[in-house]
Amino acid sequence: MRAIFQSKTFAILTILLTLLVIWYVMAVKLNTPWQLGVYERAGTSEWTTSQFINDTLNQKRPVLPSAHQVFSEMYVTIFQKPITSKRSLVYHSWITLSATLLGFAIGTLFGILIAIGITNNKALDRSLMPWVIASQTIPILAIAPMIIVVLNAIGLSGLLPKALISTYLSFFPIVVGMVKGFRSPKNIQLDLMQTYFASPMQIFFKLRWPSALPYLFTSMKVAIAIALVGAIVGELPTGAVAGLGARLLTGSYYGQTVQIWSALFMAAILAASLVMIVGLIEKRVTKNMGLTT
């Protein structure tokens, strides 16, 4: 019995259950005013508590949809629609995911290049880093429409503008992490390379790059999650035809809170899976490098 209480599964289930209870209590509370109005208009004056609770949890456009509404909406839109359908959540997820992955890939590459520049050139170190930091102080919601509009004007639309917003967010943690990573070799290791009369290229590939790899993965975990946020934000100002951002937007136009919440959950699941995949690759790579003890 004790073993059950102390197990990890038990802890996770307890927290999940607690969250669900809070969710349902809040749903009943927040949907009560609307439900009372419905009863008044319909002239229903007699209702039991269980009937009332049941009705608050199953409204068509609730303030806070209940968990089973969200999950059944997700089940229907994920499994019961063809993935080419505009009503399929898989279809919308893929639209967002492709922009996320493209933006993340560009951002990672771009971030590594900037980090190489910063660590190898004193002038770049002083001139570039402040701009890199400043770029992240601008609210992404403000700059995303600008990027979309400007790129549209030069004939770029569709996947790439969204991906570039992902890039804009995701290159930052990569730069910060890799600058630290490239500078992580100890003096003694750098001296060692000096005694071999190693070229800067050799020092980079044999010492700096492998030293920086653990930092790269840590940064990539942060970067891929915010790349997804970037892609969703990038979908909002386009008028939103497809993607999770579009689902959020149309949901809010028509008061489809169930649709909003299912898109939100989908985004969370996607982000968690992406971070997990990066974590798995990290494990694999560090194991191959003999770095796990």
Place this chain on the structure above:
Amino acid sequence: MSLTFETNDGPVHALKDINLEINEGEFVSFIGPSGCGKTTFLRAIADLEKPTKGEIFVNGMTPSEARKNRAYGYVFQSSALLPWRTVEQNVALPLEITGISKSEKQQHIERTLSMVDLIGFEKKYPHQLSGGMQQRVSIARALAFDAKLLLMDEPFGALDEIVRDHLNRQLLELWAKAKMTICFVTHSIPEAVYLSTKIVVMSPRPGEIADIIDSSLPNERPLEIRESKEFLDIAHRVREGLRASHSYDEENA
């Protein structure tokens, strides 16, 4: 030669008027309290520091020429092994940088690893080895270029006494076999006396040579030699040299 570091609090004279000749095949120890510049001197030989005055010649070359020609091997205080490389990959690092054929590389690895008695550990990662073994790998790595000069900066300083004894004996065997010149920085008097044919006693602030002692011990040195009168006499002279240069003063402790 002299070497001065420019710091924010003004110049620090790390080394002053060092004049020393080391003959081929000698085992020279540099001993002195911390801050006496013995490591700085070694680094100057290795072209990791530049003397501000005077010259150093390594087998007729300037230190920077010697470095370009890979004319020396350097062993650091800690092993400085790359954790993502196995033992043999670590030993191969200098060879990869000069670029030699695969078969030659394999021969080199086997030969140098057998010299430090590490055959059978090729595929192990540094974290799987003890501190003594790690340092032996780094010695094997320093032998990669077949250089005639081996510079060692307190290589056994972080190891316990028993491991250190063992490695000292092994180092002497290696020195006899490879017939090279070794410059060895240490702060252990018994280690310096046991290993060296010449002991350079240094004094701090500024770093100067206080005494140069030519060892009269035979080349064949079992560990027991450390209890002989001759050994103790030399150790006494080293200690006297350190005392005369105020190394035992309170402020230097």
